[in-house]
Amino acid sequence: MKILVTGGLGYIGSHVVVDLLAKDYEVVIIDNLANASIDVLENIEKIAHKKPMFEELDVRDKAGLQSFFKKHQDITGVIHFAASKAVGESVENPLLYYENNLNSLVYLLQELEKMPQARLIFSSSCTVYGQADVLPVTEDAPVKTAESPYGNTKQIGEEIIQDVCKVRPAMKAIALRYFNPIGAHESALIGELPLGTPQNLVPYITQTAIGLREQLSVYGDDYNTADGTAVRDYIHVVDLAAAHVVALERLLKLDDAPNFETFNIGTGKGSSVLEVITTFEKVSNAPLNYKIVGRREGDITAAYANTDKAATVLGWKSKLTLEEALASSWKWEQQVRNSK
Ligand code: WQD
Secondary structure (H helix, E strand, O other): OEEEEEOOOOHHHHHHHHHHHHOOOEEEEEEOOOOOOOHHHHHHHHHHOOOOEEEEOOOOOHHHHHHHHHHOOOEEEEEEOOOOOOHHHHHHOHHHHHHHHHHHHHHHHHHHOOOOOEEEEEEEEHHHHOOOOOOOEOOOOOOOOOOOHHHHHHHHHHHHHHHHHHHOOOEEEEEEEEOEEEOOOOOOOOOOOOOOOOOOHHHHHHHHHOOOOOOEEEEOOOOOOOOOOOEEOEEEHHHHHHHHHHHHHHHHHOOOOOOEEEEEEOOOOOEEHHHHHHHHHHHHOOOOOEEEEOOOOOOOOEOOEOOHHHHHHHOOOOOOOHHHHHHHHHHHHHHHHHOO
């Protein structure tokens, strides 16, 4: 079974590739290296003791993608990560996001609809819910107006896929709505490598703890939550990776699976920013330098998943704790800095 993983050298993609190789899938990665290092390929091989095929290719390169699929006609499934994903950048540069995230998806789907049978896992996000009215949020909660062009590309992406699957019975797809991915592989050989100043909380925490950043700014402590700081559902990337393989196998093995399904992939537990900080301090055994500042534009108060559907339909549940995830992030940060 040959699986294509687009963006497979990225943070989540690399963890999924490791899992696929461990389950004896043949993997081919395409990545344009815009937000990933080619060194990840070697580290995947060190972990999996197998080397996936790799082609440097931008999914927006329509002709390049066509010839790729001509060369790999034995692809049975596709996991599509390749996209830009920085919320703030998407507000500054919306067309970059609409062009990259949507054109690449359309070109990929144009190749998939030529296949006798296509199975697609799409990387989506809890951002599609905005600030849900009811928490924990279920998959049938209303999709709200996106807070950012990034979030909008995920909403539109799901709609494009759903429309295609409606009229192409040979195509089946699952959209996985990630909550907040954190953590790194236990080997500390792969993990999150933010380019420039990290936008996300956990890489900013680990870079502050290691001395790369002076101080963490906590964006607001006046939210309507237990301690006033915003609440998110932080899921270990290793648990998140496992969900991709389970979802793919549902599509590969179940002929009567619905043509399009969405699943929340989270822990089902909300943690506040201050809870993440105190848990990290326990893990790193040192106080973290932070200050409370004003809210960040576009942030919501709270988001955490109802994961019943993934549990009953996919048979998937998260296993790792916030503390384990933060410990793996810290180990990864120390390894990355020591290898610089
Ligand atoms: C988490 C919390 C911040 C940084 C976004 C996307 C989501 C996914 C993950 C791509 C919030 C607070 C953060 C900092 C802080 N993106 N924070 N100081 O915004 O929940 O989700 O990133 O896959 O789709 O929407 O994640 O890590 O940026 O923020 O106080 O320096 O930490 O205000 O409450 P977010 P985040």
